[in-house]
Amino acid sequence: MPSPFFEKVASAVEAAIHDAETELPADVISALTRAYEIETSAVAKGEYENIFENLRIAKERDVPICQDTGLIVIYITLPPYVPYSAELYEAAAEGVRRATVSVPLRPNAVDPVSRHNSGNNCGEGMPSIHISPGDKFTVTVLPKGAGSENMSQIKMMLPSEVGSIADFVCEVVRTAGSRPCPPMVVGVGIGGTFDSAPALAKEALLLSIDSMDEFEQSICDKINELGIGAMGLGGKTTALAVKVKRGACHTASLPVAVNIQCWCCRRRRVEL
Amino acid sequence: MRLTTPLGDEVLSLNAGDRVLLSGTVYTARDEAHLRILEEGFPFNPEGAVLYHCGPVISDNEVVAAGPTTSARMNKLTKPMLDAGVCGLIGKGGMSDEVVEALRGRGVYFAFTGGCAALAASCMKLKGVHYADLGMAEAVWEIELSDMPLVVGIDSKGNNLFKR
Structure with a gap:
């Protein structure tokens, strides 16, 4: 018999996945709407119309927005009164297994070499669970699709190349082209170590895209000059937003990671 | 314009940018199926057949969500499909110059909006x-389409909307 705590966490994860998969956050819908309004290409406008019609149908039929329901990345914050425990990991994985059946999700988790599919979106180290201290007990899920994840990159830049960070980000987006389902959200992690820069880039995708600071806006403008447009068919908006997270790094290093997110920028946070 | 599979010479008159409503049987195929x-x-x-680059969500013998996957992963696997008689591809993101050449005089690539899985499923019957045995995402699903809204991304004359 699972403990009430286990049940609470598993249910919260399952519910957060359901909501993330079937309805986009308000800030993402606003950004897509703005992109549609300023678009002048008829083909690109048609792509946005399909996107809005798709969002309407997904909500109405209570089905996933995209068939690539992703791998499930989970962020948990723990206040001082909730103990850190192995049970948290087990409960979160149980939430993923339940959501695979109830939403339903496409089983995407496979062994990297044999390609054997576990059938329940869980496996060694999967779901990806990140636990940190916080003021409140929260669970945030980020279902991450492969089309955009496959186009992500990390570069160990030189400290003397600080001025070229924006160029690197643009080059990653240019190379990705039509493949990550633009218009995209671009998460950038600057600093940390070889492994933590991509983690920062992914955390940047959790930030609201209602606003950008000057640095983020300047990279975003530069990306939008590329003209890749919705689905790579040409258009004014290639990136809906660029979000940056920074971490301290070694004086001899400058790791920069770019985590690309498709227009279907799914995330849901629940408080327990 | 309305088209029904299996496709024939009518695909040769299509031009990049044309909007098409496609009906009839299509087959999903990703990396493993190829x-x-x-x-x-x-x-x-395969004669006149249409392949859909898609790994759907299927539940209780119904197509729940079925948007396109990134076609470029199949770049190197596509020419033999066209050689066997396949004359339509559906996917997202476009394909390589090699595929554009292989389509010349015999087939087209249709683009469908990536991520629009619920919209796609609303025009499908399994x-x-x-x-x-390849699993839900990689299996070949035989699907009956009813007026799926597509754009000709690459035509049979070498025109390619993705190339700028």
């Missing part, structure tokens, strides 16, 4: 499955 077909031959008649 590899299996190359190894064992087609589990369906008919059958091949290679079920």
Whole structure:
């Protein structure tokens, strides 16, 4: 018999996945709407119309927005009164297994070499669970699709190349082209170590895209000059937003990671 | 313009940018299905057939969500499909110059909006499955389309909307 705590966490994860998969956050819908309004290409406008019609149908039929329901990345914050425990990991994985059946999700988790599919979106180290201290007990899920994840990159830049960070980000987006389902959200992690820069880039995708600071806006403008447009068919908006997270790094290093997110920028946070 | 599979010479008159409503049977095929077909031959008649680069969500014999996957992953696996008679591809993101050349004079690539899985599923009926052992995403699902809204991304004359 699972403990009430286990049940609470598993249910919260399952519910957060359901909501993330079937309805986009308000800030993402606003950004897509703005992109549609300023678009002048008829083909690109048609792509946005399909996107809005798709969002309407997904909500109405209570089905996933995209068939690539992703791998499930989970962020948990723990206040001082909730103990850190192995049970948290087990409960979160149980939430993923339940959501695979109830939403339903496409089983995407496979062994990297044999390609054997576990059938329940869980496996060694999967779901990806990140636990940190916080003021409140929260669970945030980020279902991450492969089309955009496959186009992500990390570069160990030189400290003397600080001025070229924006160029690197643009080059990653240019190379990705039509493949990550633009218009995209671009998460950038600057600093940390070889492994933590991509983690920062992914955390940047959790930030609201209602606003950008000057640095983020300047990279975003530069990306939008590329003209890749919705689905790579040409258009004014290639990136809906660029979000940056920074971490301290070694004086001899400058790791920069770019985590690309498709227009279907799914995330849901629940408080327990 | 309305088209129904299996496709014939009518695809040769299509131009990049044309909007098409496609009906009839299509077959989903991703990386693993292409590899299996190359190894064992087609589990369906490829003549005039349309392949959909898609790994759907299927539940209780119904298509729940079925948007396109990134076609470029199949770049190197596509020419033998066209050689066997396949004359339509549906996917997202476009394909390589090699595929554009292979389509010349015999087939087209249709673009469908990536991520629009619920919209796609709303025009689909599940008919059958091949290679079920490959798992839900990689199996070949035989699907009946009813007016799926597509754009011709690459035509049979070498025009390519993705190339700028």
